[in-house]
Amino acid sequence: MKKILLALVLGALAAGSAVPAMAKDAKKIRIASEGAFAPWNGMDSSGKLVGFEIDLAWDLCKRIEADCELVAMDWDGMIPSLQQGKIDAIMAGMTITDERKKVIAFAGPYGTEQSTFATLKSSKLAGATLGAERVDLADEAAAKPAVAKLAELLKGKTVGVQTSTIQVDFLEKYLPDVTVRNYDKIDNAAIDLAAGRVDAIFGDRSPVEALMRAAGTDRMTLFGPAMTRGVLGEGMGVGLRKADAELKGRLDKAIADANKDGTIATLSQKHFGYDVSVR
Numbered sequence: 001m002k003k004i005l006l007a008l009v010l011g012a013l014a015a016g017s018a019v020p021a022m023a024k025d026a027k028k029i030r031i032a033s034e035g036a037f038a039p040w041n042g043m044d045s046s047g048k049l050v051g052f053e054i055d056l057a058w059d060l061c062k063r064i065e066a067d068c069e070l071v072a073m074d075w076d077g078m079i080p081s082l083q084q085g086k087i088d089a090i091m092a093g094m095t096i097t098d099e100r101k102k103v104i105a106f107a108g109p110y111g112t113e114q115s116t117f118a119t120l121k122s123s124k125l126a127g128a129t130l131g132a133e134r135v136d137l138a139d140e141a142a143a144k145p146a147v148a149k150l151a152e153l154l155k156g157k158t159v160g161v162q163t164s165t166i167q168v169d170f171l172e173k174y175l176p177d178v179t180v181r182n183y184d185k186i187d188n189a190a191i192d193l194a195a196g197r198v199d200a201i202f203g204d205r206s207p208v209e210a211l212m213r214a215a216g217t218d219r220m221t222l223f224g225p226a227m228t229r230g231v232l233g234e235g236m237g238v239g240l241r242k243a244d245a246e247l248k249g250r251l252d253k254a255i256a257d258a259n260k261d262g263t264i265a266t267l268s269q270k271h272f273g274y275d276v277s278v279r
Contacts, residue, residue, distance in 0.1 A: 028067045029247070031057050032087040035072040036185055038210050039271040040093040040111075040236070043072070052271035053091045053236075056110060059263055060238075063254035076164065079104065082241060089247075090239030093204065095166050097233040105242045107251035109235030110264060111276040114205040114226035115167055117159075118212060120193065121221050125200055128153055128223045137170075137230025146225050147174050153224070154178050160189030160198040167202045169231045187211060194219070206272055235278050 061068035
């Protein structure tokens with residue numbers, strides 16, 4: 001899903017920003033989510049945080065016997081707020097990547113997601129499968145033929161994507177001849193797709209499918225193979241300060257237990273209709 005602006009964060013640290021050694025009280029944990037990435041996290045009509053990660057967060061808090069508060073926060077402010085001690089954890093569809101691990105720690109992963117392309121059904125891109133349903137980028141040699149076909153299919157096209165995400169990393173690495181248009185939210189990329197201002201959108205499967213349902217399944221469709229792993233990361237995890245090793249250990253165990261007893265699989269079916277747990 002999303003990447004942090006390392007230069008800003010590392011610059012702040014070098015300048016001497018206050019970084020708490022650990023959560024002041026491990027029994028009290030403030031968890032940030034975005035509320036704009038359904039079904040991972042979203043908002044109901046009253047403005048309350050809802051979704052898979054929200055239900056899982058409450059479950060994990062019970063397991064570690066913590067008094068938790070969940071707060072909505074803009075994506076770009078999460079890592080700085082974590083480092084400044086304004087929050088203690090992030091559960092916001094944040095994919096574990098090597099780049100992020102230079103700055104923060106992660107508990108988990110607790111879920112994984114495919115990245116997929118969508119376009120209008122009236123587009124010439126509609127229906128393109130390129131001979132593979134799913135491409136594992138961790139095996140670059142095996143992925144190369146499908147990626148090459150995708151690059152040829154999208155050459156000269158404009159693809160909408162949410163800014164500062166792992167999908168941007170994928171497009172920059174594998175599809176250099178594609179024009180990338182960045183948006184603050186994938187929802188706004190879908191609006192431009194409907195208006196004909198971009199040829200396709202690229203994002204995590206679940207929010208893209210949610211946008212398709214909202215637009216009407218007769219208007220939008222997925223195309224091409226779904227992409228996983230490699231530059232797209234290891235899966236979603238709980239973002240933590242590196243100094244909070246004790247909290248990380250407790251959450252790692254809680255996530256493992258929730259996976260083992262089927263809680264994550266059950267919550268997956270409730271919110272996605274398929275299993276996003278990491279096996």
